[in-house]
Amino acid sequence: MPSKKMLSALILASAMAAPLASADIKVGVVTSSTGPIALVGIPQKNTVALLPDRMGGEKVTYISLDDGSDPTATVKAFKKLIDEEHVDAIIGPSGSGNAMGVIQFAAESGTPMLAPVGTAAVVLPMTEEKKWVFKTTQNDDLIAAALVDQMKATGIKTIGLIGTADPYGENWSKVMTELTAKAGISIVANEHFQRQDTSITGQSLKVLMASPDAVLIAAPGSSSVMPQTTLKEQGYQGKIYQTHGAALDPFLRLGGKAVEGTILAASLMLVLDEVPDSPSKTIATQYVNDYSKIFGSAPATFGGNVYDAGLLLKNAVPTALEKGKPGTPEFRAALREALENTHELAATQGVYNLTPADHSGFDERGRELITVKGGKWALLD
Incomplete structure (x- = not known):
């Protein structure tokens, strides 16, 4: 029969091991919900409330920061999320220039970065640093x-x-x-x-x-x-x-x-009522409805770019969990690899097919020709 000293040691060891075994997946989010890019950043920040709360059976914790549209503040936010919060992935930032300035930190720490920005320069041309970046907008x-x-x-x-x-x-x-x-x-x-x-x-x-x-x-x-x-x-x-x-x-x-x-x-989000039925239309419609219920108005397509980042992570996490636990370099590396092998994932902006050479992954299903008619968006005739 174990002694009291041995029992205490076992209890202590179990207590120390328990948090590691059930560690939450931590996802950082950096948006520009204030400053010059706020029209882009506000719907992105709001969308955090609609991201999956569980992935691969594990609880997900989101840590959302505002960079005020300032590239210097973006760097500080990224470093905080990586060095202090030890996040497993980062969604953001909102601005193209802001994103270009933090790629090196994502790469150095081995943290997948899902960038909801416009410029394709965050993923092209592909480099050793940019292989840690995935772009949730059309190139x-x-x-x-x-x-x-x-x-x-x-x-x-x-x-x-x-x-x-x-x-x-x-x-x-x-x-x-x-x-x-x-x-x-x-x-x-x-x-x-x-x-x-x-x-x-x-x-x-x-x-x-x-x-x-x-x-x-x-x-x-x-x-x-x-x-x-x-x-x-x-x-x-x-x-x-x-x-x-x-x-x-x-x-x-x-x-x-x-x-x-x-x-x-x-993307089709601007003209949902006019496009034919498709998996992306179904997902985008659900997102718009859920967002509208919470915030009282429909989201800009930029919010959909953050929502899609959540879908990409949710799809990749189960595979990554086979190779490592949340909070470890092994998990982050496996998550990057799983994201890079995303195949035919329908989302609000279109369908993602990611490869080592293409970290955006859209085809023609990710765009519609649209015009402004009578002060509203409409499919171009």
Whole structure:
């Protein structure tokens, strides 16, 4: 029969082992729910309430931080989540530039990062660091290809570009330069501006002087509005295209009549009532309904990017648990590998097929050609 000393030791050992055996999966979330990117970050922060509370039979704890749209604050938030909270994965941040600045910390710590940002630069070109990043939005080339095809089909020969002077606008400039050259479309003006700018009169005048058949504005969130309203105020009569960065209802409210007739390619979430039934439509409809019940209004598509991150993790966790326990490097490495092998996972934005070379994984099921008609989103005829 064991002595009291042995029993005490056994009880102590059991108490120490129990938390490890039943350790929660910890997921950090960094969003820009305040500051210039807030129109993107608010629905993302709100969506945390709808993320899975269990994955692979294990409880999930979410630690949500706001970076105020400040890249320096993003770095601090990431370091806190990695060094102090010891999270198993991080969803975020909201901004493209913010995300580019923290990739190294995700890689150094071996922590999978699910980035709900616009620029494809977070995953392309693939590197040893970027293999820890998974992008829950459509890559720029997938969206751009739909726009360029539409331009070519409608006889557009020249275009002007106005984009943000950051990774989002810069990558769009690169992608459009490549695709338009192949389509026989000339870029006759290429201007950039800062998101915090209060006027872009100079840039828009340069575009107007080039007399393009159409203009593409490559800017995320609220920054997508001012270039278009400025062009309209200055009398521009040609077609105006936007990227999926403008795919939110405040774009309609802020732009008013100036954004009528805008063409963009974005996820089916904008036009759920018009698209055919599909697994993605079912999931997106459920997400929108659940979000609306809690917050009183429908979410922007950017919120769906965080919701999809939760679905990707939920799909990958059971496989990762076979190789390690939450809170360990083995689990994080196995989680990264499982995410990289995601196959035909339907979500709010489309269907994910991830590979070592493609950490976004969307195909044509992840986009729709959409226009603004009567102040509302509508499928382009």
